[in-house]
Amino acid sequence: MNKFLRYLYPYKEYLLLIFLVTLGLFLQVINERQGSSKARAAAFGSVVTAYTVIESITGLLPENEEIENLRIQNARLNLELNMLRELSDENTSLRSLLSLRDTIQYPFVAASIISKLSGRIRGYYIINKGEQDGIFTGMPVINESGLIGVVSIVAGNFATVRTLRNPKLRIAVKNQRSGIGGILEWDGIRLIIKNIPTNYDFQAGDRVVTSEFSTLVPPSIPVGVAAEKEEKISGILSNIHVIPFANFDKARNLFVLKVTSDKEAEQMIQQAGNQPL
Amino acid sequence: MNKSYIFIGISFVLLAIVQFLVVPFIQIYSVYPKIILLPVVYFSLSQGQFRGTIAGFIFGLIYDLLSGDIWGINAVSLTVAGFFAGYFFDESVTDPFYYFRKFLIILFFTTLIETLINSLSSFEGLDLSFIAFLLIQSILPALYTSFIAVPLAFFRKEMKIS
Structure with a gap:
């Protein structure tokens, strides 16, 4: 045994690296489980609660009801x-106007960004409401x-927001003028x-707005403006x-916006997808 | 406990808070410095590869908890960063800042590797070429981090012969 350990000793750094990387990867794998998600939210919540103490001491971001209102x-x-x-731009297409739901009726909660975990690849914000x-x-x-994104993790007083700049977020959108729909995603x-x-x-x-087909967000929230149409090699499809x-x-x-995703619609879509044609 | 361990630990927690709360607001076109790598690289260069690797893992795990990011993602990347920087450990150099240009070059390449590993999990599903991915996600943040580290040259100590 001693001989074996002596043989391994010169490689201890490599063995340690393999062990720790495996441990880290294991943590990533169990990350999405129900229990660990709660633990993550709890840990995140307690840490950011500590931040509010610092914030209240330093007074860097003063908050009061009037400002919020x-x-x-x-x-x-x-x-x-x-x-x-x-409405002014689209007053000729009354049919599409009739189908618009009044987005401004949804209740709002104002929030400030505490931190941005946002590079070009992974876009998350942390906000001070939970x-x-x-x-x-x-x-x-x-x-x-x-539109900025959707809430992904919620702790007591804080939440993370998965932004449109996150490749894991895909939103159903439509062209407001022609009504043509598609799925919006971030390519990096x-x-x-x-x-x-x-x-x-x-x-x-x-103009591109959220679509009625979106089960994540209400329709007619402004998203952006179409900048360029890029034909694919086949010429049949474009991005x-x-x-x-x-x-x-x-x-x-x-x-x-205090509206949750349409879970019934999601279930129906899933059921339809599972049924044989 | 060794005083330098305490100093590095405290520095890491402070820099993690700065990384978490301040750095997002100094990003330039979504490119931001990874200042939490400074104590990892410093520790690896002053304490060696074995300890540097362990410190990278612990620091990464702490940062995962602090930031609300996926658990393990920074632990893995900072472990590799600590291991890589530890390659350049030189027992005869008591202060890693002494050869400051060397420190900056090691910091640049460590950041390059760390940011690459850190963002690889997000590469799937992107339409980017690997070169563009490397530039946006690794090279530019590595340059920015090295630039941010330049003022540390003023903290150089006199070299002690050991």
Whole structure:
């Protein structure tokens, strides 16, 4: 045994590396389990609670009810303005207007970004509102310009938001002018709507909003503007590049819409998918 | 307990808080420095590869807890970072900042490797070429981190012969 250990001793750094990396990978694997998700939320919550103590001492981000109310009012007015602009632009297509639900009726919770775990690849924000403010996983998050993302983890007073700049978030959107729909996703550099047939009416400059088919977010929330139509090699399909209205780098104040994803619709879609044709 | 361990530990927690709360607001086009690598690289260069690897794992795990990120993701990448930086451990150098250019170069390559490992889990499903991914996710943050570390040159100590 001693001989064996003596043989391994010169490689102790490598063995340690293999052991610790395996341990880290194991932690990642168990990460998504129900129990560990709760533990994660609890750990995250306690850490960020400590942050509020620091925040209250330093007073870096003073909060009061009046400021919060003004922010909510500001967001409502901006969404209303968006809606009015859309109505003005789209007044000829009454049919699509009739199907619009009034987004501004949803209750808001104003929140501030505490931290951004956002590179070009993994886009998350941490906000200072959580379960105690009536926030749950799946609620859409906007700012005054448009859609930001959806809530992914919720702790007592804090939550993480998976932004549109996260490749794991895919949202059903549509062209507000022509009504053509698609799935919006982040490719690491740009937001794109993939595989739109080239002959479909989707032009640069068209406004892109959330679709009625989305089970994650309510319809008609402004998302961005179509910037470019890129034909694929086959020429049959195109990718549409979308420039978001929201500035993800500069965002500080957000609003959580207190609506949860349509779980019944999700279940129906899943059931339909499981049934044989 | 060795005083330098306590010093590095406290430095890490402070830098982790800065990384978590301040760094997101100094990012340039979504490129941000990874300042939590500074104590990992410093520790590995002053204490050796074995201890550096362990410190990387512990620091990474602490940062996972602090940041609400996926558990284990920073633990793995910082473990590898500690291991890599430890290759350059030199017993005769008592202060890793003494040869500061060497320190910056090691920091640059350690950040390059760490950020690459850290973001590989997100690579699947992206339409990026690997070169673009490497540039955006690793090279630019590594340059930014090295740039941020430049003022540390003022903390250089006189070299002691050991």
